[in-house]
Amino acid sequence: MDCNGCEFHPELYYDDEYQIWVRREDDGNLTVGMTDLSQTIAGKILHVRVRRPGTRRPPGKPVATIESGKWAGPIPNFMDCTIIEGNAEVMENPSLLNADPYNAWVARVEPVDGADKALEGFHTGDDARKGYCARVKKDDIHCDKN
Amino acid sequence: MRDAKTLRVLDTGLRRAAENMALNRALLESHQAGTSPHTLRFLRFTPSALLGFHQDVEQELRTDYCAEQGIDIQRRITGGGAIYFDETQIGWELYLDKGFLGTADMGAIAKKICEAAAEGISALGVDARYRPRNDIEVDGRKISGTGGAFDGDSIMYQGTLLIDFDVERMLRVLRIPAEKLSDKAIESARDRVANLKDLLGGNMPTFAEVQERLAESFARAFDVKLEWADAMNAAEDAAFREALADIDTPEWTYQHNRPATDATMHEAITRSQGGTLRVGVAVDPVRNQLKQVWITGDFFVKPRRLVVDLEGALRNTPIEALEANVKAFFEDHPAEMLMLTPDDFVSAIRAAVDAGRD
Structure with missing residues (x-):
């Protein structure tokens, strides 16, 4: 299924609007990043800031903020979690979020009530693919890395 | 509770930077929470140096000058560069959402809002036009700079309007090379901004008239009716008090401060057949x-704003991409130059970068 060139990974977990991806790690922690469609909307990302490790972030309070052009804002957060670390490489070179959004993770977090609870309400697999493509088509987003 | 066809208009008057920034956060969060209507706010500042959201105080501002002059230092919630704001400017800002604007594309949102603002400014009797990505100009001179912040589907987009702005004071607040503070450099910086008072002379409108023209223009552009309000609602008041407690602190303003030496500034002067180029770089x-790159000197280019555009285009350029970016810029921007070539700019910038490698 073509999603206007926007890259999708079925094994990851996504919010309703497909702004972020979340990966389950073997140790029960979660890795968070921006989706291809999300970095496309943002445009060239110039700054990324992740909250200090050890900070607890409830749903609605962002784990990280980004800036592109003259826009600044949060990467949304939907989980009750504690920050383990930000990706130093991405913070030093934020354009990695544009070039390689699924490898350029933003933060690793520890879910306060466990991964299963944190990922309730997220979409994954084929269901997520359908939703992701629908969002891309609805908002007429074209992911073109060149 | 939110009426999609109404734009509330608020004037929060002359305030300290901390209060204005706290209002930014409070109104954006309240909009996102659904407790705030679509809003146009007018604001004014006591003398303030305002940093972009991700900037560092020491790298951007002359803190000693600010302290001496009683200029507040504050961090914005919007992106972009440091600016100086005082009573000689009016601020305007919109709190809307992507549904209201009919697009999620940040560039398209900026364009739509800036075009409406330009029309409102034009209604005061000047020919103001949107200039991508974030400026409004009169005859090639900047009269309004803009920027935005988002939170979920809600966006805040804000701009300035220069009434009687003192460019020299702004240059003294910003941490830029001494080179840019020569009489000639100040004069040329002055040449790049447009003050409403200079343009309109004796026909200067009142603050109320400026607000009305802008508000009417936004109402037309978005096809909504205006509702002039005297005060914020109770939920917004509570959010404001909470935001102020966080923002009116050194922890907010000076967060993640890196020492000023982290981004070092160097200068070099080069001469070619086309003239003398003085280049300052912050690496x-x-x-x-x-x-950042600053280019002055004795040379001829037309249009005159080309140098400012080149400085802007080279912001955050990896050093290895310098030559390619300068060439790409001149391919996109037809220029009239006397004996001066794009290579001269590359060599001059390179010389300034190398000056820091001793």
């Missing part, structure tokens, strides 16, 4: 990229 040694 980010961690990312090995040009943070």
